[in-house]
Amino acid sequence: MKVMKMIKSYIGFAAIAALAIASCNPLQLDQIDDPNNPSLGSVSENASRSQIQFLVTGLESRHRDYVTNVSRAWNTFGREIWYLNGSDPRFQTDWLGQAGREPDRIYFGFGTTGGGSWADPYQAIRQAEVLISAAENTNVLTDAEQAALSGFGRMIQGYQFMIPANFVYDNGIRIDVEDPLNPGPYVSYEEAMQHSRSLLNEADQLFASASGEFPFTLTPGFEGFTSIDALQEVTNAILARNNAYLQDWEGVLNALDNSFMNLEGDLDVGPAHPYNGPPDEFNPLFYIRDAAINTIIVVHPSVLEDATEGDARVAEKFYEREDPVVVTTDATPLVGTHQDNRWPNNTTSIPFIRNEELVLLKAEAHAQLGQTELALEAIDIIRNAAEIGDYTGPADQQSLIDEILYQRRYSxxxxxxxxxxxxxxxxxxxxxxxxxxxxxxxxxxxxxPQSEVNWDIYVED
Structure with a gap:
């Protein structure tokens, strides 16, 4: 895992390697080779197997970079949590939109969420492109191995494009980033999601032309998913999420049929982002129980208030602190009585898609298609796992969607x-x-973000 820290040097080069800007551009720099880190050029032609292994591990590292900020910010926006921060009140006042605060291009959120929600996904996308290029331009791999590596890269890209797309939504994102110094125009949310889907479909096809085990070593985050067939199932799981956002309900079910969804299996099964401690990183969502701190993720009070009595998820995920955490804001004091209880220690992996989500996607797709009995079957799998019994409410479509969204909130x-x-x-x-x-x-x-707008202005000038 030490390599995950080291390999990020590749990624920076991937984003800036083509600094072939006109001489009038003040960003023009002389070529400087870093003796401690390999350049992009060293892997773009006839990369060795060891260099490709570094790229694979580096891509896994980039793949998780969004976690810290997206988990804290987006879950605050949706009032699943509060990220209480006693040192910087903007995590409360700005993220919660207190006193009429609204996001602008220099909003505080771009100082923290901007990396995880905007820049980091594009870094992962570029890193994946470096891996694909290296795989396609070396003579040390078989055709099947090249397909497997390219499929892995496209799978990660398909996942990562959905992050900025959902962050800026109607404002649109760039999908043409082949040349990072001359990116394409913004496209609509739907077009961005369609692009993500096309990448996932391409990954599925590439994996189909390979076989056996993935030809390089993946981290323990992919334990149980190291075969080509299993990676194809992960791809289809991500595709099911994508299709739900596109309201392609038949597409959701088709993807689920080819995913690792198991109606009778462990709901926690799925690939994850690993954390191993120095020289790697710690799990960024772990906090010691009852730690005497005022910077911590706490359960939003509405989640506790709206919970079903006896719900096992509440007991498993939320820990009631001996002393609440209180942070004062300019609107009202925020009191956190419960903290996150999901992570046994600071090196616990964080899943990025799980069987439980897939079962809920199945329920949603069936409900949207008017397939009531199949929707109820999937809903009851989730409810019984939570020890709250079968669903007994109305079975009209709107009521089923209400129930599914409620179960998604806790699952x-x-x-x-x-x-x-x-x-x-x-x-x-x-x-x-x-x-x-x-x-x-x-x-x-x-x-x-303002930096994105500034880039366009600078290029035009």
Whole structure:
């Protein structure tokens, strides 16, 4: 895992390697080779197997970079959590939209969420492109090995493009980033998601032309998913999420049929982001129980208030602190009585898609297609796992969607994706998010960061 820290040097080169700018550009620099880190050129032609292994591990590292900020920010926007920070009140006042605060291009969120929600996904996308290029331009790999590596890169890209797309939403993102110094225009949310889907479909096809075990070593985050067939299943799991955002319900079910979804299996099964401690990173969401600190992720009071009595997820995920955490804001004091209880220690891996989400996607797709019995079957799998018994409410479509969104709120609570914020937006229910505890507002989307706008202005000039 030491290599995950080291390999990020590749990524910076991937983003700036083509500094072939006109001489009038003040960004023009002389070529300087770093004797401690390999350049992009060293892997773009006839990369060795060891160099490709570094790229694979580096891509896994980049793949998780969004976790810290997206988990804290998006789950705050959706009022799954509060990220209480006694040192910097903007984590409360700005992220919660207190006193009428609204996101602008230099909003505080871009200092912290901007990396995880905007820049970091593009770094992962570029890193994946370096891996694909290296695989395609070396003579040390078989055709099947090249396909497997390219499939892995496309799978990660398909996942990562969905992050900035859901961050800025209607404002659109760039999908043409082949030349990082001359990126393409912004495209709509739907076009961005279609692009993500095309990458995932390409990954699926590439994996289909390979076989056996993945030809290079993956981290323990992919334990149980190191075969080509298993990686193809992960790809289809991500594709199912993508299709739900595109409201392609038949597409959701088709992808789930080819994923690792198991209606009778462990709901926690799925690939994860690993953490191993120095020289690697610690799990960024872990906090010691009852730690005497005022900077911590706490459970939003509405989540506790709205929970079903006896729900096993509440007992498993939320730990009631001996002493609440209190942070004062200019609107109202925020009191956190419960903290996150999901992580046994600071090196616990964080899943990025799980069987439980897939079962809920199945329920949602069937409900949307009017397939009531199949929707109820999937809902009851989730409810019984939570020890709250079968669903006994109305079986009309609207009631089933209400129930599914409620179960997603607790099954997928505070996962590194901001599910509730996205769910509320895609069902036009942002006004249902409870802001009474913080007297804030709920954001629909974010504008492009100022640095992105400045880049366009500079290029035009």
């Amino acid at each position: 997928l609570w505070a996962e590194p994706w901001g599910h509730r914020w996205i769910d509320a937006r895609r069902y036009d229910r942002l006004d249902e998010i409870n802001t009474s505890f913080d007297q804030g507002s709920v954001f629909r989307q974010f504008p492009h």
